[in-house]
Amino acid sequence: MSRCVDIGGVKVGGGSSVKVQSMNNTDTRDVKSTLYQIDMMADAGCDITRVAIPDMEAATALKEICKHSKLPVVADIHFDYNLALEAVRNGAAKIRINPGNIGGQDRVREVAKACRERNIPIRVGVNSGSVDRKLVEEYGGVCAENMTFSALQAVKYLEDEDFEDIVISIKSSSPRLTIDTYRMLSSKCDYPLHVGVTEAGTVREGMIKSAVGIGALLAEGIGDTIRVSLTGDPIEEVYAGISILKALDLRKGGITFISCPTCGRTEVPLIETASMIEERIRRFPYDLKVAVMGCVVNGPGEAKEADIGLAGGKDEFLLFKKGVPVRKIPAESAIDEFVEEVRKLGEETKG
Numbered sequence: 001m002s003r004c005v006d007i008g009g010v011k012v013g014g015g016s017s018v019k020v021q022s023m024n025n026t027d028t029r030d031v032k033s034t035l036y037q038i039d040m041m042a043d044a045g046c047d048i049t050r051v052a053i054p055d056m057e058a059a060t061a062l063k064e065i066c067k068h069s070k071l072p073v074v075a076d077i078h079f080d081y082n083l084a085l086e087a088v089r090n091g092a093a094k095i096r097i098n099p100g101n102i103g104g105q106d107r108v109r110e111v112a113k114a115c116r117e118r119n120i121p122i123r124v125g126v127n128s129g130s131v132d133r134k135l136v137e138e139y140g141g142v143c144a145e146n147m148t149f150s151a152l153q154a155v156k157y158l159e160d161e162d163f164e165d166i167v168i169s170i171k172s173s174s175p176r177l178t179i180d181t182y183r184m185l186s187s188k189c190d191y192p193l194h195v196g197v198t199e200a201g202t203v204r205e206g207m208i209k210s211a212v213g214i215g216a217l218l219a220e221g222i223g224d225t226i227r228v229s230l231t232g233d234p235i236e237e238v239y240a241g242i243s244i245l246k247a248l249d250l251r252k253g254g255i256t257f258i259s260c261p262t263c264g265r266t267e268v269p270l271i272e273t274a275s276m277i278e279e280r281i282r283r284f285p286y287d288l289k290v291a292v293m294g295c296v297v298n299g300p301g302e303a304k305e306a307d308i309g310l311a312g313g314k315d316e317f318l319l320f321k322k323g324v325p326v327r328k329i330p331a332e333s334a335i336d337e338f339v340e341e342v343r344k345l346g347e348e349t350k351g
Contacts, residue, residue, distance in 0.1 A: 002192045002224055005121045005167055008072025008093030010047055012167060013192030013224040018250050019047040020241035021194065021227045022234040023076070026051075028058040028065070035068055037234065042070035043283065044238040045254065048225065050074040050096060059086035066091030074123065081107040088114045094167070096123040098130060099157035100150075112163040121165045122158060126151045127198050128172040144180040147172070151185060166191050167225070171198035175213035186222045195223035206230040207240050214241075218248050239282065255284050255342075258303060259292040266294040268312035268331050277310075280339050286346025292338075300325060308345050310338050321345070 004014025012019055022041055026034045028051045041049055049071045053059050059075070066073050072093035077084045081102040084095050088111075095115060099108045115122055128142045135146040151170045158166060168191050172178045178197050186193060197213040200206035210228040217223045228240040245251035259274040274292040281290060291309030293302065296318050303309045304323025311318045317334045319326045319341060329337050 002190050005165060005192050006119070007048055007074070007121055007167075010072050010093075012048075016224075018218065018223060018245055019225040020045065020238055020245065020251075021048040021050065021074075021225050022046050022237040022241070023050040023227070024052075025234055028052055028054075029061050031061050031064045034061075034065055038065075038069050038071055038073075040235055041238055044235050045242050046071060046234075046238040048072050048074060048093075049234075050076050052076050053083050053087055056083065056086060059083045059090060062087055062090040062092055066093070077102070079103075081111055084111045085114050088118060088120055092120065094121045094123055096125050098125055099154045101130075105157060105160070108157045109161050112158055112161040115165070116163055119165070121167055122163065123167040123169060123194060124151065124154045124158070125169045125171075126154055127170070128174070128177065142172070142177070144177065144184045147177075147181045148184045148188065152188065155189070155191070164191075167194050168192070169194040169196065171196050171229075173197065173199040173209075175209050175216075178213040179216050182217050182222050183220070192224035193222065194225045194227065196227040196229055198229050200229045201231060203230050203232045203236055206232070210240060211244055211247075215244055215248065218244070218250060253285075253287045255281050255286065256289045257282065257292075258289065258306065260294045260302070262294045266312055267314045268294070268317060268334075270294045270312055273310075273317075273331075273335060276335050277338060280335070281342050284342065284346055286342070286349060288342065288346055288349065290342055307349075308342055310334060 001015055002013035005012045024034055024037050026037050053075045074094040074096055075087035075092040076096045131142050131146050131150050139146045147170055151168055170181050175197050195214055195217050197209045200209040214226050226241050228237045230237050257278050262270050277292055288307045291303035291306035293311040296311045296313050300311055300320045300323045308321050315331050317329045319329055
């Protein structure tokens with residue numbers, strides 16, 4: 001089991017639940033827009049967010065952001081240790097650095113000292129593009145061995161300053177390399193691991209790569225926080241991360257949505273109906289399993305574990321609960337009526 005780290009009141013590692021992280025894509029210097037996006041991420045179920053700190057103006061803006069944020073805010077720092085020190089002073093819940101690129105051990109010492117005084121963890125971030133050229137040449141390319149070595153070498157900069165309040169990330173854009181590297185790293189240390197496939201791609205491809213890489217590791221018990229890195233809206237990253245956790249029974253609560261792939265028996269516009277229902281109910285706070293199925297032949301039976309569902313007929317749907325038919329709904333009003341039925345059931349089960 002990994003050791004426990006506290007990130008702004010959110011426990012990571014030590015047997016606590018796997019946390020979902022994302023990263024704002026707003027200009028951190030624009031406090032209003034950044035806080036608005038953080039609110040949206042929090043409402044979607046995000047646990048921790050990270051913001052870019054490219055300059056001192058962004059580091060200064062953290063003061064207002066951290067003061068009003070619904071989520072713990074991680075400051076993403078590259079090269080300039082002064083930005084890390086300013087982020088610490090302005091309330092960052094965690095600092096993300098690569099200790100090897102901020103200018104030497106004396107600067108690592110200052111950052112470690114500042115974080116220790118305020119009980120702020122440091123995330124050591126290494127990826128396949130930051131492996132030392134000599135190590136790449138020695139191993140004939142980037143591999144799990146030299147990535148793991150790079151991560152542990154970076155961690156040692158902090159350990160040499162008696163700082164061990166650490167989270168490690170060691171990502172690659174290759175799911176296979178990501179899996180191999182985290183497996184190796186997890187066998188060599190007990191620091192909490194932040195898992196993800198970096199530069200995964202656009203929403204469609206990125207979700208697939210992330211589900212493969214993150215899902216395989218979580219299924220083996222490796223990983224304490226996750227981020228689904230997508231070229232898209234951070235809210236989609238949050239939803240994707242939660243879906244991965246729920247698929248592995250690592251997160252409870254909220255809507256679990258299931259639907260069938262359709263076939264020649266389908267006599268209703270199932271694809272459109274399922275997509276619209278999913279979009280309208282995915283923010284519901286109810287712990288319900290909801291199904292939209294293509295036909296009454298198999299629908300209620302295959303989805304009998306669902307709390308509530310629809311099964312298509314000829315120009316109509318059958319509403320069912322736990323596999324038991326309730327009533328028929330005309331296709332043209334099915335979406336509105338079903339969404340309202342889900343809401344009603346959710347309110348009933350809340351009490």
